[in-house]
Amino acid sequence: MAKKPTYKELETQLKELKEGREEIFKQLLKKSFDMIVLLDSNGIQHYVSESCENILGFRPEELTDIPVIEKMIHPDDQEKTMLAFQDILENSANGGTQYRHLHKNGSWVYLEAFGTNQIDNPLIKSVILNVRDITERKKTEQLLKDNETRLKELNATKDRIFSILAHDLKSPFNSIFGFSNILADKIQKNNYHEIEKYAAIIQSSSKKTIDLLTSLIEWSRSQTGRNKFNPEYLELGSIINEVTDLFKDSASQKLITIFKDLPQNTPIFADKAMIGCVFRNLLSNALKFTHIGGEISIGVKQYETEIQVSIADNGVGMKKEAINNLFQIEKSYSTLGTQQEVGTGLGLLLCKEFIDMHNGKIWVESELGNGSIFNFTLPLK
Structure with a gap:
């Protein structure tokens, strides 16, 4: 017959059991x-x-x-x-x-x-x-949200490009094809006055097509990260003068006067190709929506930490709804110019893309019937 444990032995066993369980709990x-x-x-x-x-x-x-x-x-x-x-x-x-x-x-x-x-x-x-x-989980969730937003933007870009290819690019090609047939007929009849007329129309349509393809290529490069950002010290006034010289003929055809109020020697730290593209698009836009005999003013203001560039016209202006949609790919805004000039809205999207890459801001002030002022800023280095 087994010996019954004493009270002290039981107490010791219970203590050891308790300590063992506490140690298990502690280790867990x-x-x-x-x-x-x-x-x-x-x-x-x-x-x-x-x-x-x-x-x-x-x-x-x-x-x-x-x-x-x-x-x-x-x-x-x-x-x-x-x-x-x-x-x-x-x-x-x-x-x-x-x-x-x-x-x-x-x-x-x-x-x-x-x-x-x-x-x-x-x-x-x-x-x-x-x-x-859950820090890593939160990072992953944020990454998924960012990727979802980016995918929506890319999908909107794809839809917009397909729309341009289906409509905006088709129209000038149809014009070139149609008028080239007429031109061929006039050549056979030796009607040189009509030949000159239709050749000018074909030339105009070709230029519009080239401009559109250039915008498409630049936009595509910006969306796929193939635009290399190469900032350098530049003189702002010389860039503005180069761009305005490009548009002398276009301004002359509509009898538009371009005024420039530029301080001397305004250094900027920027990518020349991108800033040149911004000026070309904004000036082209101003010329498109300014009436014959109108005016465009280009101004530069220098502040402590940034410069502000303004391109103002006294053209047709815009409704508030149009202003809100200007820089959104899914709602990009385009309308005919004062002489039925066509556009796609891609130029302004490129402007915003390039100004954002410079850590600047771009915005527009406009009122229907009272012209528009496009402003952008560039930080000073």
């Missing part, structure tokens, strides 16, 4: 990737597991006996975190929330906490939080 907490936190009803942490050091860089004793919401949680997340904690307390429910917690290195770590109300449990008297680091 220590090895856990998650952080276990106990809070009292005032939101004071009185226990934080050792895994906090891996997640937040703090030792457990640095995070105990403090009001964690006020001291450690990002100001923008404190209100929702407090509401979630109060909901657990008042409804004796389980609940979870996400928030940013201060890391010891000064950065913010995204955490997800699930809480259980054990305040009324006499052995625990705490809210138990199971907390995990």
Whole structure:
């Protein structure tokens, strides 16, 4: 017959069993990737597991006996975190929330906490939080959102280009084809006056087609990241003069006067090709929508940290709705000029793209019937 253990032996066995279970519990907490936190009803942490050091860089004793919401949680997340904690307390429910917690290195770590109300449990008297680091998940979520936005933009770009290819590019080719047939007939009849007339029309249609293809190529390059950004120190006035010289004939045909108010020696740090493209598109746009005999003014103002360039015309102007859609690919705005000049809206999209690459801003001030002022800024280096 086995000998019955004595009271002292039983006491020793119970103590060893208790210590063993405590050691198991301790090791489970220590090895856990998650952080276990106990809070009292005032939101004071009185226990934080050792895994906090891996997640937040703090030792457990640095995070105990403090009001964690006020001291450690990002100001923008404190209100929702407090509401979630109060909901657990008042409804004796389980609940979870996400928030940013201060890391010891000064950065913010995204955490997800699930809480259980054990305040009324006499052995625990705490809210138990199971907390995990979700920073990488948040980064992935943001990356997916950014990619989704980018895909929508690319899809809008694709739809816009197909629309241009189907309509805007087809029209000038139809003109060239049709008038070339007429021209061939006039050549056979030796009607040189009519030959000159239709040759001029074909030349005009060809130029429009080339301009459109150039815009399409530049836009495509900007959307696929093939436009290399090569800034250098340039003199702004010389760029403006080069571009206005290109449009002398176009302005002369519509009897439009171009005024320039340019300070001497205005240095900029910019990509010459991109800024030249911006000026060409904005000046072309002003010429298109200015009436015969109208005026265009180009002005430059220099401020402490940036320069502002303005191209103003006294042409047809725009409605507010049109202004809001100018720089959006999915709603890009285009209308006929004062002499039925056609456009696609791609030029203004390119302007915004290139100004953004220079960390500048572009905007328009306009009123229907009272002309438009296109402004853009470039930071000074």
